[in-house]
Amino acid sequence: MRRGEWARDPDALYEQSRRGAITVARLEQLGVPPRTSYRRCAPGQPWRRLLPGVLLLSSAEPTRRQLVEAALLYAGPDAVVTGAESCRRQGMRTLCDEERVHLLVPAGYKVGTVGSVVVERTTRMPEPVVRGELPLAPLGRAVLDECRRMRRTAPVAALLTEVVQRGKVSPSTLADELACGSSRGSAHPRSVLGKVLAGARSVAEVDAMRVWRLTGLPRPVWNVELRDSAGRYVAIPDAWCDEVGLAWEIDSLEFHYRREDYAATLERNARYAAAGVIVVQSLPGRLRTEPRRVAAELVAAYRAAAARQRPRVRVSAG
Numbered sequence: 001m002r003r004g005e006w007a008r009d010p011d012a013l014y015e016q017s018r019r020g021a022i023t024v025a026r027l028e029q030l031g032v033p034p035r036t037s038y039r040r041c042a043p044g045q046p047w048r049r050l051l052p053g054v055l056l057l058s059s060a061e062p063t064r065r066q067l068v069e070a071a072l073l074y075a076g077p078d079a080v081v082t083g084a085e086s087c088r089r090q091g092m093r094t095l096c097d098e099e100r101v102h103l104l105v106p107a108g109y110k111v112g113t114v115g116s117v118v119v120e121r122t123t124r125m126p127e128p129v130v131r132g133e134l135p136l137a138p139l140g141r142a143v144l145d146e147c148r149r150m151r152r153t154a155p156v157a158a159l160l161t162e163v164v165q166r167g168k169v170s171p172s173t174l175a176d177e178l179a180c181g182s183s184r185g186s187a188h189p190r191s192v193l194g195k196v197l198a199g200a201r202s203v204a205e206v207d208a209m210r211v212w213r214l215t216g217l218p219r220p221v222w223n224v225e226l227r228d229s230a231g232r233y234v235a236i237p238d239a240w241c242d243e244v245g246l247a248w249e250i251d252s253l254e255f256h257y258r259r260e261d262y263a264a265t266l267e268r269n270a271r272y273a274a275a276g277v278i279v280v281q282s283l284p285g286r287l288r289t290e291p292r293r294v295a296a297e298l299v300a301a302y303r304a305a306a307a308r309q310r311p312r313v314r315v316s317a318g
Contacts, residue, residue: 006032013057018069020057021050052114068134071101071117080104080128080135083118083149086142087159089131091168094158095146102145104137120145124180140169140177147192148185156188157206205238207287208250214295217302218243221315228275229312235268237279244305245313247272247279248298250287276311278304 006013006027014020016030024037040047041055048056050070056062062070072079083102084095099116107123128135137145143163147156163169174193178186192206205222212220220241226234237247251265272279280301286294 006030010057017057018073019066020062021066021070021073022055022057023073024053024055027055051117067099067116068101071103072135074114074117075103075105075111075119076109078106078109078125079119080126080137082120082126082137082142083146086136087139087146087163089134089136090129090139090142091166092139092143092159092162094155094162096155102149104145118149139163140173141181143169144174144177144181144189147189148182150185150188153188153192153206157192160189160192161206205250207284208238208248208282211287211291211294212239212298214291215298215302217241217299220246220248225316226275226277226313227316229314234271234275234277234313240315241302241305242315243310244302245277245311246302246305247277249279249281250284251281275313277313 024034027037041049050056051074054070054074082104102118107121113119126137126141150156220239225236238250239248
C-alpha cells in the first residue's frame, strides 16, 4: 500500500489482517505510523488494542477466534495453540468456559504471558495439527497441558476419561506424553491416568477406585466380562472380586431416566441373581459424599460373599 492509501481502502487493509487482528509492525509496513495506529484505538475511535503490539481493526468486542488470532500474532510465527482451546477445537466437551488462550513457543523466544494469554516456552515444540487454519497442539499434548494447570482432580479425571473413552487418544500415548513432559503440575494427571490405565472407563470409576482403597480389601479387577458355568453372559461389572464372587456396580440415577435403561439394569441384576453373584450397587454421588459408608458396605458384602460357596462364575478370556 502507498502511504495514506490504507485510510481510503479499509477493506484492503482488513485483507492484510488475520480476521481483523493485526500487529502494529505490520500496519507500519502498510503505511500506518505506530502513533496513528494507537491513536485510532483511543475511546470513541474505530480500532481497539487487544495485546501489546496487536490491534483489532474494529471497535466491537472481539470474537473468540479474533482473540486466538491476536494471541498467535503476539507470540510469534512459530506459536502453537494448546490446552483448553486446542482441546475444544478438536472436539473435547468436558472443559470449563474460560478466557485463557494457552500457547507454546520455542524455548528461545522472549515473549511472555500477558493478561489472558499464557505463553509457555518449551524445548518440545509439537508438530501442529491445523484446524480451520489454526496451528493446534496434537490432542494428547493439549489435554495434558490443560490438566497440568488444573488444581482439582475431578476436572482432570473428566477430561482424561473423555479423551480415552471416545478413542481420541490411547492411554499409553497419554502416559508417554506425561513421562516426556514437565513434572510441574503433573501430580493429578499422573494419579488419574494410572487409574485409567488400570481399567476405569468413567469419572465415577476413578472415584470408585479411590473408595475401594478405603476398604483394605484385596484389589478387584475392573470392567471384565463374566460368564456362568454354561458359558452364558452374565455382566461386565465396574469392579469384580474374583476370589469371593462379588460384583460392584456404579449406577447413576440419570441412566435410569429412560425406561429401557431401567429395564436393562433389572435384567442384569436378574442374571447376577441366577448366577449366585452378590452385587453391591452404589450411586456415583455417594462415592464423594459418603466414601467411608460406601467402603463399609463393600466390606460387609465382601464378608457375606466369602461366607458362602463361591458361585461358578468366571472371567471371560474374551
